[in-house]
Amino acid sequence: MAIALGGRFSDSRPESPVRPDGERRAGSWSAQVTATDPTSDLAVAIDGANSAPSTESRLDGHGKTAEKSPTVAEVNWPLVKQSFAHVVADSASAMEYFYARLFIISPDVRALFPTSMTAQRERLFAALRRLVWTLDGEPERADLLARLGRDHRRYGVLDKHYEAVGSAMRDTLECYLGDAWTPETASAWQGALEYFAAWMKAGAAAAQDSPPWWIAEIVSHELRSPGVAVLRLRTEQPFPYQAGQYVPVQVSRWPRIWRPFSVASTPRPSGLLELHIRAVPGGLVSNTLVHHSSVGDSVLLGAAEGAMTLTSSDRDLLCLAGGTGLAPIKAIIEQAITTDVAAVHPRKITLFFGARQHFDLYDLEDLQLLEAACPSLQVIPVLSEQPGYAGVTGTLPDAVSARGPFENTDAYICGPPAMVRQTAAVLAGSIPDGDIRHDPIP
Numbered sequence: 001m002a003i004a005l006g007g008r009f010s011d012s013r014p015e016s017p018v019r020p021d022g023e024r025r026a027g028s029w030s031a032q033v034t035a036t037d038p039t040s041d042l043a044v045a046i047d048g049a050n051s052a053p054s055t056e057s058r059l060d061g062h063g064k065t066a067e068k069s070p071t072v073a074e075v076n077w078p079l080v081k082q083s084f085a086h087v088v089a090d091s092a093s094a095m096e097y098f099y100a101r102l103f104i105i106s107p108d109v110r111a112l113f114p115t116s117m118t119a120q121r122e123r124l125f126a127a128l129r130r131l132v133w134t135l136d137g138e139p140e141r142a143d144l145l146a147r148l149g150r151d152h153r154r155y156g157v158l159d160k161h162y163e164a165v166g167s168a169m170r171d172t173l174e175c176y177l178g179d180a181w182t183p184e185t186a187s188a189w190q191g192a193l194e195y196f197a198a199w200m201k202a203g204a205a206a207a208q209d210s211p212p213w214w215i216a217e218i219v220s221h222e223l224r225s226p227g228v229a230v231l232r233l234r235t236e237q238p239f240p241y242q243a244g245q246y247v248p249v250q251v252s253r254w255p256r257i258w259r260p261f262s263v264a265s266t267p268r269p270s271g272l273l274e275l276h277i278r279a280v281p282g283g284l285v286s287n288t289l290v291h292h293s294s295v296g297d298s299v300l301l302g303a304a305e306g307a308m309t310l311t312s313s314d315r316d317l318l319c320l321a322g323g324t325g326l327a328p329i330k331a332i333i334e335q336a337i338t339t340d341v342a343a344v345h346p347r348k349i350t351l352f353f354g355a356r357q358h359f360d361l362y363d364l365e366d367l368q369l370l371e372a373a374c375p376s377l378q379v380i381p382v383l384s385e386q387p388g389y390a391g392v393t394g395t396l397p398d399a400v401s402a403r404g405p406f407e408n409t410d411a412y413i414c415g416p417p418a419m420v421r422q423t424a425a426v427l428a429g430s431i432p433d434g435d436i437r438h439d440p441i442p
Contacts, residue, residue: 322415
Protein backbone atom coordinates (compact mmCIF):
# COMPACT_ATOMS: atom_id res chain seq x y z
CA MET A 1 0.00 0.00 0.00
CA ALA A 2 1.56 3.27 -1.05
CA ILE A 3 1.14 6.40 1.05
CA ALA A 4 2.32 9.76 -0.25
CA LEU A 5 2.63 12.51 2.31
CA GLY A 6 4.03 15.21 0.10
CA GLY A 7 3.53 18.90 0.62
CA ARG A 8 3.82 21.52 -2.08
CA PHE A 9 7.21 22.48 -3.39
CA SER A 10 7.50 25.38 -5.79
CA ASP A 11 10.09 23.42 -7.77
CA SER A 12 10.63 19.72 -8.29
CA ARG A 13 13.22 17.97 -6.19
CA PRO A 14 16.66 17.14 -7.57
CA GLU A 15 17.67 13.54 -8.01
CA SER A 16 20.01 12.62 -10.87
CA PRO A 17 20.99 14.03 -14.27
CA VAL A 18 18.47 13.98 -17.09
CA ARG A 19 19.03 11.35 -19.73
CA PRO A 20 19.86 12.63 -23.22
CA ASP A 21 17.29 10.50 -25.04
CA GLY A 22 14.49 12.18 -26.99
CA GLU A 23 10.90 12.93 -26.03
CA ARG A 24 8.01 10.59 -26.71
CA ARG A 25 4.75 11.89 -28.12
CA ALA A 26 1.18 11.33 -27.02
CA GLY A 27 0.95 7.88 -28.57
CA SER A 28 3.69 6.53 -26.31
CA TRP A 29 1.49 6.83 -23.25
CA SER A 30 -0.70 3.93 -24.29
CA ALA A 31 1.98 1.47 -23.31
CA GLN A 32 2.74 3.20 -20.00
CA VAL A 33 -0.49 4.11 -18.29
CA THR A 34 -1.17 0.51 -17.33
CA ALA A 35 2.05 0.23 -15.37
CA THR A 36 2.51 3.37 -13.36
CA ASP A 37 4.56 3.49 -10.22
CA PRO A 38 3.83 3.55 -6.49
CA THR A 39 6.47 6.17 -5.80
CA SER A 40 6.45 9.93 -5.34
CA ASP A 41 8.45 12.59 -3.49
CA LEU A 42 7.34 11.14 -0.18
CA ALA A 43 6.08 7.65 -0.99
CA VAL A 44 5.49 4.90 1.51
CA ALA A 45 4.48 1.32 1.03
CA ILE A 46 2.80 -0.03 4.13
CA ASP A 47 0.14 -2.62 4.44
CA GLY A 48 -2.87 -3.97 6.14
CA ALA A 49 -3.76 -7.60 6.48
CA ASN A 50 -6.41 -9.29 4.37
CA SER A 51 -9.25 -8.38 6.71
CA ALA A 52 -9.82 -6.07 9.64
CA PRO A 53 -11.53 -7.32 12.81
CA SER A 54 -13.73 -4.34 13.56
CA THR A 55 -17.33 -3.87 14.58
CA GLU A 56 -17.39 -0.52 12.77
CA SER A 57 -18.21 -0.08 9.07
CA ARG A 58 -18.36 3.06 6.96
CA LEU A 59 -19.92 4.02 3.63
CA ASP A 60 -17.80 4.74 0.61
CA GLY A 61 -18.62 7.37 -2.00
CA HIS A 62 -21.09 5.04 -3.74
CA GLY A 63 -23.12 4.32 -0.62
CA LYS A 64 -21.56 0.87 -0.24
CA THR A 65 -20.11 -0.40 2.99
CA ALA A 66 -16.37 0.11 3.09
CA GLU A 67 -14.03 -2.57 4.36
CA LYS A 68 -14.29 -2.89 8.13
CA SER A 69 -11.31 -1.50 9.96
CA PRO A 70 -10.21 -0.98 13.55
CA THR A 71 -11.48 2.21 15.12
CA VAL A 72 -9.04 4.64 16.67
CA ALA A 73 -9.91 3.22 20.09
CA GLU A 74 -9.04 -0.30 18.96
CA VAL A 75 -5.51 0.56 17.90
CA ASN A 76 -2.84 1.12 20.54
CA TRP A 77 -1.37 4.24 18.93
CA PRO A 78 0.90 5.14 21.88
CA LEU A 79 2.57 1.72 21.61
CA VAL A 80 2.93 2.16 17.84
CA LYS A 81 4.72 5.46 18.41
CA GLN A 82 6.85 4.13 21.24
CA SER A 83 8.02 1.13 19.26
CA PHE A 84 8.66 3.17 16.14
CA ALA A 85 11.21 5.20 18.09
CA HIS A 86 13.47 2.11 18.05
CA VAL A 87 13.56 2.24 14.24
CA VAL A 88 14.41 5.95 14.14
CA ALA A 89 17.88 5.29 15.51
CA ASP A 90 18.86 3.22 12.46
CA SER A 91 16.38 4.35 9.84
CA ALA A 92 18.60 4.03 6.76
CA SER A 93 19.43 0.43 7.50
CA ALA A 94 15.82 -0.37 8.39
CA MET A 95 14.48 1.01 5.13
CA GLU A 96 17.10 -0.89 3.14
CA TYR A 97 16.06 -4.05 4.97
CA PHE A 98 12.38 -3.33 4.24
CA TYR A 99 12.87 -3.04 0.49
CA ALA A 100 15.13 -6.10 0.40
CA ARG A 101 12.40 -8.11 2.14
CA LEU A 102 9.72 -6.69 -0.14
CA PHE A 103 11.57 -7.64 -3.33
CA ILE A 104 12.28 -11.14 -1.99
CA ILE A 105 8.65 -11.67 -1.04
CA SER A 106 7.32 -10.25 -4.30
CA PRO A 107 10.00 -9.90 -7.00
CA ASP A 108 7.56 -8.49 -9.55
CA VAL A 109 7.08 -5.38 -7.39
CA ARG A 110 10.69 -4.32 -8.09
CA ALA A 111 9.76 -3.24 -11.62
CA LEU A 112 7.43 -0.57 -10.21
CA PHE A 113 10.23 1.33 -8.46
CA PRO A 114 13.06 3.54 -9.78
CA THR A 115 16.39 1.93 -10.61
CA SER A 116 18.15 3.86 -7.84
CA MET A 117 16.53 3.25 -4.47
CA THR A 118 18.60 5.60 -2.29
CA ALA A 119 16.21 8.55 -2.47
CA GLN A 120 13.22 6.21 -2.31
CA ARG A 121 14.38 4.73 1.01
CA GLU A 122 14.80 8.21 2.47
CA ARG A 123 11.32 9.21 1.36
CA LEU A 124 9.81 6.07 2.76
CA PHE A 125 11.16 6.77 6.22
CA ALA A 126 10.25 10.48 6.10
CA ALA A 127 6.68 9.65 5.16
CA LEU A 128 6.33 6.83 7.67
CA ARG A 129 7.71 9.06 10.44
CA ARG A 130 5.25 11.81 9.55
CA LEU A 131 2.39 9.35 9.56
CA VAL A 132 3.28 7.83 12.93
CA TRP A 133 4.00 11.11 14.70
CA THR A 134 1.19 13.30 13.42
CA LEU A 135 -1.92 11.24 12.78
CA ASP A 136 -3.36 11.31 16.27
CA GLY A 137 -7.10 11.66 15.87
CA GLU A 138 -10.25 10.54 14.18
CA PRO A 139 -11.72 11.54 11.72
CA GLU A 140 -8.68 13.46 10.40
CA ARG A 141 -6.66 10.25 10.24
CA ALA A 142 -9.33 8.39 8.25
CA ASP A 143 -9.98 11.34 5.93
CA LEU A 144 -6.29 11.69 5.09
CA LEU A 145 -5.85 7.98 4.44
CA ALA A 146 -8.94 7.92 2.21
CA ARG A 147 -7.54 10.83 0.19
CA LEU A 148 -4.19 9.10 -0.11
CA GLY A 149 -5.87 5.95 -1.34
CA ARG A 150 -7.66 7.98 -3.99
CA ASP A 151 -4.55 9.83 -5.10
CA HIS A 152 -2.39 6.73 -5.31
CA ARG A 153 -4.51 5.11 -7.96
CA ARG A 154 -2.17 6.84 -10.41
CA TYR A 155 0.71 4.67 -9.12
CA GLY A 156 -0.98 1.45 -10.16
CA VAL A 157 -1.34 0.20 -6.58
CA LEU A 158 -3.39 -3.02 -6.59
CA ASP A 159 -4.87 -5.12 -3.80
CA LYS A 160 -2.39 -7.91 -4.53
CA HIS A 161 0.46 -5.61 -3.43
CA TYR A 162 -0.92 -5.14 0.08
CA GLU A 163 -0.04 -8.51 1.55
CA ALA A 164 3.58 -8.50 0.34
CA VAL A 165 4.27 -4.96 1.49
CA GLY A 166 2.64 -5.58 4.85
CA SER A 167 4.67 -8.72 5.41
CA ALA A 168 7.87 -6.84 4.61
CA MET A 169 6.96 -4.03 7.00
CA ARG A 170 6.18 -6.42 9.83
CA ASP A 171 9.41 -8.37 9.22
CA THR A 172 11.36 -5.11 9.34
CA LEU A 173 9.77 -3.98 12.58
CA GLU A 174 10.35 -7.36 14.20
CA CYS A 175 13.99 -7.36 13.12
CA TYR A 176 14.82 -3.85 14.34
CA LEU A 177 12.74 -3.84 17.51
CA GLY A 178 14.39 -7.01 18.83
CA ASP A 179 13.15 -7.75 22.36
CA ALA A 180 10.75 -4.81 22.10
CA TRP A 181 8.74 -6.75 19.50
CA THR A 182 6.33 -8.24 22.01
CA PRO A 183 2.93 -9.79 21.33
CA GLU A 184 1.39 -6.50 22.41
CA THR A 185 3.56 -4.53 19.98
CA ALA A 186 2.81 -6.93 17.16
CA SER A 187 -0.91 -6.59 17.84
CA ALA A 188 -0.68 -2.78 17.89
CA TRP A 189 1.09 -2.64 14.53
CA GLN A 190 -1.24 -5.23 13.04
CA GLY A 191 -4.20 -3.06 13.98
CA ALA A 192 -2.54 0.09 12.65
CA LEU A 193 -1.67 -1.51 9.32
CA GLU A 194 -5.17 -2.93 8.94
CA TYR A 195 -6.59 0.50 9.69
CA PHE A 196 -4.36 2.19 7.09
CA ALA A 197 -5.19 -0.42 4.43
CA ALA A 198 -8.93 -0.38 4.94
CA TRP A 199 -9.27 3.39 4.70
CA MET A 200 -7.00 3.68 1.68
CA LYS A 201 -8.97 1.00 -0.14
CA ALA A 202 -12.21 2.77 0.72
CA GLY A 203 -10.81 6.06 -0.57
CA ALA A 204 -9.73 4.46 -3.84
CA ALA A 205 -13.10 2.78 -4.29
CA ALA A 206 -14.95 6.04 -3.68
CA ALA A 207 -12.98 7.76 -6.46
CA GLN A 208 -13.65 5.22 -9.20
CA ASP A 209 -15.83 7.67 -11.12
CA SER A 210 -12.85 10.00 -11.73
CA PRO A 211 -9.72 9.16 -13.76
CA PRO A 212 -6.55 8.15 -11.89
CA TRP A 213 -4.64 10.49 -14.25
CA TRP A 214 -5.24 12.94 -17.09
CA ILE A 215 -3.31 13.15 -20.37
CA ALA A 216 -2.31 16.74 -21.16
CA GLU A 217 -0.67 18.21 -24.25
CA ILE A 218 1.83 21.05 -24.10
CA VAL A 219 0.34 23.79 -26.30
CA SER A 220 2.78 26.56 -25.33
CA HIS A 221 6.36 26.52 -24.02
CA GLU A 222 8.21 29.76 -23.20
CA LEU A 223 11.69 29.94 -21.70
CA ARG A 224 11.24 33.13 -19.64
CA SER A 225 14.64 33.28 -17.91
CA PRO A 226 17.63 30.97 -17.50
CA GLY A 227 16.20 27.75 -16.14
CA VAL A 228 12.58 28.91 -15.87
CA ALA A 229 9.83 28.05 -18.34
CA VAL A 230 6.13 28.83 -18.49
CA LEU A 231 4.08 25.98 -19.95
CA ARG A 232 0.44 25.90 -20.95
CA LEU A 233 -1.28 22.53 -21.07
CA ARG A 234 -4.61 21.30 -22.39
CA THR A 235 -6.14 18.09 -21.05
CA GLU A 236 -8.17 15.64 -23.09
CA GLN A 237 -10.78 15.45 -20.33
CA PRO A 238 -11.99 18.21 -17.96
CA PHE A 239 -9.46 18.62 -15.16
CA PRO A 240 -10.96 19.77 -11.83
CA TYR A 241 -8.89 22.00 -9.55
CA GLN A 242 -9.02 25.22 -7.54
CA ALA A 243 -6.79 28.27 -7.81
CA GLY A 244 -3.81 27.79 -5.49
CA GLN A 245 -3.61 24.00 -5.83
CA TYR A 246 -0.78 21.96 -7.33
CA VAL A 247 -0.75 18.93 -9.61
CA PRO A 248 1.57 15.92 -9.75
CA VAL A 249 3.22 15.69 -13.18
CA GLN A 250 4.82 12.70 -14.90
CA VAL A 251 6.78 13.03 -18.13
CA SER A 252 7.17 10.25 -20.69
CA ARG A 253 10.95 10.31 -20.33
CA TRP A 254 10.71 9.29 -16.65
CA PRO A 255 7.54 7.14 -16.47
CA ARG A 256 7.84 6.15 -12.80
CA ILE A 257 8.53 9.57 -11.31
CA TRP A 258 5.94 12.21 -10.36
CA ARG A 259 6.69 15.75 -9.22
CA PRO A 260 4.27 18.42 -7.95
CA PHE A 261 3.94 21.81 -9.65
CA SER A 262 1.51 24.61 -8.78
CA VAL A 263 -1.04 25.74 -11.34
CA ALA A 264 -0.57 29.44 -12.13
CA SER A 265 -4.05 30.06 -13.54
CA THR A 266 -7.66 29.84 -12.48
CA PRO A 267 -9.90 27.20 -14.09
CA ARG A 268 -10.79 28.46 -17.57
CA PRO A 269 -13.48 27.51 -20.11
CA SER A 270 -10.70 26.71 -22.58
CA GLY A 271 -9.33 24.08 -20.22
CA LEU A 272 -5.80 25.54 -20.38
CA LEU A 273 -3.53 25.18 -17.35
CA GLU A 274 -0.42 27.30 -16.82
CA LEU A 275 2.62 25.92 -15.01
CA HIS A 276 5.78 27.77 -13.94
CA ILE A 277 8.74 25.38 -13.87
CA ARG A 278 12.24 26.00 -12.55
CA ALA A 279 14.86 23.49 -13.66
CA VAL A 280 16.39 22.22 -10.41
CA PRO A 281 19.96 20.90 -10.74
CA GLY A 282 19.61 17.14 -11.13
CA GLY A 283 15.81 17.33 -11.14
CA LEU A 284 14.58 14.74 -13.62
CA VAL A 285 11.07 16.05 -14.26
CA SER A 286 11.81 19.78 -13.97
CA ASN A 287 14.77 19.65 -16.37
CA THR A 288 12.77 17.60 -18.84
CA LEU A 289 9.92 20.11 -18.79
CA VAL A 290 12.16 23.16 -19.08
CA HIS A 291 14.91 21.98 -21.44
CA HIS A 292 13.68 18.84 -23.20
CA SER A 293 9.99 19.46 -23.91
CA SER A 294 8.22 21.28 -26.71
CA VAL A 295 4.78 22.02 -28.09
CA GLY A 296 2.97 18.78 -28.89
CA ASP A 297 4.59 16.70 -26.15
CA SER A 298 2.31 15.00 -23.64
CA VAL A 299 2.48 14.61 -19.88
CA LEU A 300 0.34 12.89 -17.27
CA LEU A 301 -1.36 14.85 -14.48
CA GLY A 302 -2.49 13.42 -11.17
CA ALA A 303 -5.46 14.77 -9.21
CA ALA A 304 -5.04 18.32 -7.91
CA GLU A 305 -3.99 18.67 -4.28
CA GLY A 306 -3.37 21.43 -1.76
CA ALA A 307 -5.43 23.53 0.64
CA MET A 308 -3.97 27.02 0.04
CA THR A 309 -7.02 28.31 -1.82
CA LEU A 310 -8.89 31.61 -1.75
CA THR A 311 -11.18 31.95 1.24
CA SER A 312 -14.56 33.61 1.21
CA SER A 313 -13.74 37.00 2.71
CA ASP A 314 -13.96 40.72 2.01
CA ARG A 315 -10.60 41.44 3.64
CA ASP A 316 -7.71 42.87 1.62
CA LEU A 317 -5.18 40.45 0.18
CA LEU A 318 -1.45 40.55 0.86
CA CYS A 319 0.36 38.16 -1.48
CA LEU A 320 4.06 37.28 -1.25
CA ALA A 321 5.83 35.17 -3.83
CA GLY A 322 9.47 34.15 -4.16
CA GLY A 323 10.71 32.71 -7.46
CA THR A 324 8.35 30.20 -9.06
CA GLY A 325 6.34 30.32 -5.84
CA LEU A 326 4.53 32.98 -7.84
CA ALA A 327 2.48 30.30 -9.60
CA PRO A 328 -0.21 29.57 -6.97
CA ILE A 329 -0.19 33.20 -5.83
CA LYS A 330 -0.94 34.39 -9.36
CA ALA A 331 -3.84 31.95 -9.62
CA ILE A 332 -5.26 33.12 -6.29
CA ILE A 333 -5.00 36.77 -7.40
CA GLU A 334 -6.80 35.98 -10.66
CA GLN A 335 -9.52 34.21 -8.70
CA ALA A 336 -9.91 37.17 -6.33
CA ILE A 337 -10.17 39.63 -9.24
CA THR A 338 -12.80 37.46 -10.91
CA THR A 339 -14.75 37.15 -7.67
CA ASP A 340 -14.68 40.93 -7.11
CA VAL A 341 -15.86 41.91 -10.61
CA ALA A 342 -19.35 42.79 -9.40
CA ALA A 343 -18.23 44.18 -6.03
CA VAL A 344 -18.92 47.85 -5.29
CA HIS A 345 -15.70 48.07 -3.29
CA PRO A 346 -13.20 45.47 -4.57
CA ARG A 347 -10.57 44.22 -2.20
CA LYS A 348 -7.16 45.83 -2.29
CA ILE A 349 -4.61 43.29 -3.51
CA THR A 350 -0.89 43.83 -2.90
CA LEU A 351 1.65 41.47 -4.46
CA PHE A 352 5.31 41.43 -3.41
CA PHE A 353 7.21 39.47 -6.06
CA GLY A 354 10.73 38.68 -4.86
CA ALA A 355 13.78 37.60 -6.85
CA ARG A 356 17.54 37.99 -6.78
CA GLN A 357 18.05 39.95 -10.00
CA HIS A 358 15.81 41.63 -12.54
CA PHE A 359 15.96 38.80 -15.08
CA ASP A 360 14.56 36.48 -12.38
CA LEU A 361 11.28 38.41 -12.48
CA TYR A 362 10.24 36.03 -15.25
CA ASP A 363 6.50 36.88 -15.23
CA LEU A 364 6.69 40.60 -14.49
CA GLU A 365 5.32 41.66 -17.88
CA ASP A 366 2.17 39.56 -17.45
CA LEU A 367 1.76 40.83 -13.90
CA GLN A 368 2.01 44.44 -15.05
CA LEU A 369 -0.65 43.83 -17.71
CA LEU A 370 -2.88 42.36 -15.00
CA GLU A 371 -2.14 45.35 -12.77
CA ALA A 372 -3.08 47.79 -15.58
CA ALA A 373 -6.40 46.01 -16.06
CA CYS A 374 -7.21 45.84 -12.34
CA PRO A 375 -6.92 49.12 -10.38
CA SER A 376 -7.21 47.29 -7.06
CA LEU A 377 -3.98 45.33 -7.71
CA GLN A 378 -0.52 46.69 -6.86
CA VAL A 379 2.55 44.72 -7.96
CA ILE A 380 5.79 45.44 -6.06
CA PRO A 381 8.95 43.76 -7.40
CA VAL A 382 11.63 43.17 -4.75
CA LEU A 383 15.23 42.41 -5.72
CA SER A 384 17.83 41.21 -3.24
CA GLU A 385 21.01 41.15 -5.41
CA GLN A 386 20.60 43.85 -8.07
CA PRO A 387 23.13 46.70 -7.68
CA GLY A 388 21.72 50.09 -8.63
CA TYR A 389 18.11 48.93 -8.73
CA ALA A 390 15.80 51.92 -8.18
CA GLY A 391 12.91 49.90 -6.78
CA VAL A 392 12.44 47.99 -3.54
CA THR A 393 15.56 46.05 -2.54
CA GLY A 394 16.36 43.48 0.13
CA THR A 395 14.63 40.28 1.12
CA LEU A 396 10.88 39.79 0.99
CA PRO A 397 10.54 39.59 4.79
CA ASP A 398 12.40 42.91 5.12
CA ALA A 399 10.30 44.56 2.41
CA VAL A 400 7.07 43.42 4.03
CA SER A 401 8.23 44.49 7.48
CA ALA A 402 8.92 48.00 6.15
CA ARG A 403 5.38 48.24 4.78
CA GLY A 404 3.55 46.91 7.83
CA PRO A 405 1.60 46.63 9.97
CA PHE A 406 -1.34 45.11 8.07
CA GLU A 407 -4.92 45.09 9.33
CA ASN A 408 -8.09 43.44 8.04
CA THR A 409 -5.91 41.43 5.66
CA ASP A 410 -5.56 37.85 4.47
CA ALA A 411 -1.98 36.86 3.62
CA TYR A 412 -0.85 34.21 1.12
CA ILE A 413 2.81 33.15 0.93
CA CYS A 414 4.68 30.80 -1.38
CA GLY A 415 8.36 30.37 -2.15
CA PRO A 416 11.51 28.89 -0.60
CA PRO A 417 10.84 27.41 2.85
CA ALA A 418 13.12 29.86 4.68
CA MET A 419 11.40 32.84 3.06
CA VAL A 420 7.95 31.49 3.89
CA ARG A 421 8.92 30.86 7.50
CA GLN A 422 10.51 34.29 8.00
CA THR A 423 7.74 36.18 6.26
CA ALA A 424 5.04 34.41 8.26
CA ALA A 425 6.90 35.37 11.45
CA VAL A 426 7.00 39.03 10.37
CA LEU A 427 3.29 39.08 9.56
CA ALA A 428 2.33 37.37 12.81
CA GLY A 429 2.73 40.70 14.58
CA SER A 430 -0.30 42.21 12.85
CA ILE A 431 -2.22 39.38 11.16
CA PRO A 432 -3.83 36.49 13.10
CA ASP A 433 -2.28 33.08 12.43
CA GLY A 434 -5.50 31.82 10.88
CA ASP A 435 -5.35 34.55 8.22
CA ILE A 436 -1.75 33.75 7.15
CA ARG A 437 -1.91 30.98 4.59
CA HIS A 438 0.84 28.90 3.07
CA ASP A 439 1.42 25.25 2.33
CA PRO A 440 3.16 23.04 4.91
CA ILE A 441 6.84 23.89 5.24
CA PRO A 442 9.07 20.81 4.70
